[in-house]
Amino acid sequence: MPELPDVEVYRRYLASTALHRRITTMEVHSHRVLDGVSGKRLKSTLEGAVLEETARHGKYLFARLDKGQELVLHFGMTGFLKYYKNDESKPGHERLRLRLENGYSLVYDNQRLLGRVFLAPDRKRFIEEQELGPDALTVDFERFTSILERGRGAIKSTLMNQKMLAGLGNIYTDEILFQARIHPKASVGSLGEDGLRTVYEQMRVVLEQAIDAQADPGRMPESFLLPHREEEDSCPRCGGRVRKISLSGRATYFCAACQGEAG
DNA sequence: AGTACCACCTGACGGC
């Protein structure tokens, strides 16, 4: 689930709930989500600290502590945040819980434990160490083309490679290529400058619209493929049949009529 | 370098 739009929604959620409130206690319910930091160190760093400012790069969410360190959250396939006061609102797979001085808690929930939580001294260095490409929402066209031109394979695989561009996952990459009317298996080299420009423009439009819709599939524009991710469903643009193929082991949905040949 | 495949996890769903 959590790709760039989802994580941006989580960032705004965190910023509007848990910032500027002192953390009284921190509970680690699953050590499996911790990466490069012990529960003990995370606890001692967070307790008594205040989250002061947030940022997002690709699918990573950063929250800076008043002490200067960065709490870094990655959500995997099933992660999300929940801010609540009463235990009846408690989510089902609480992995980390920050208890705040106002009586509320901010919880990192992750059913499948594929997400990871880090503590990093520096945001920029963290991004470099993870070898992440530029954020898909803020990259400019020139940088975008220079990166994409390094790709030799299918456009979908290239767009999803976090080292090329950070933030696009399976769902939104399919959406972008659908809006751009480009076949997911088309090679990057076959697109030409016009094709790349279309992909870039649609990437921006899709990401912005998805964020506006709170990354909620039920609120996406009618023109989106997203609610039709089912084989034999009909294309929202031409009414044609939605097809499903496997690309690098990922379920890939597209409209053969709109998106043409693999080129 | 690219891609296919497996693993990591849990849970939902359909078939039998």
Added chain:
DNA sequence: TGCCGTCAGGTGGTAC
């Protein structure tokens, strides 16, 4: 009702 295979939107390693 229960068991089993399959699949799910992320990432990372291996082998070809």
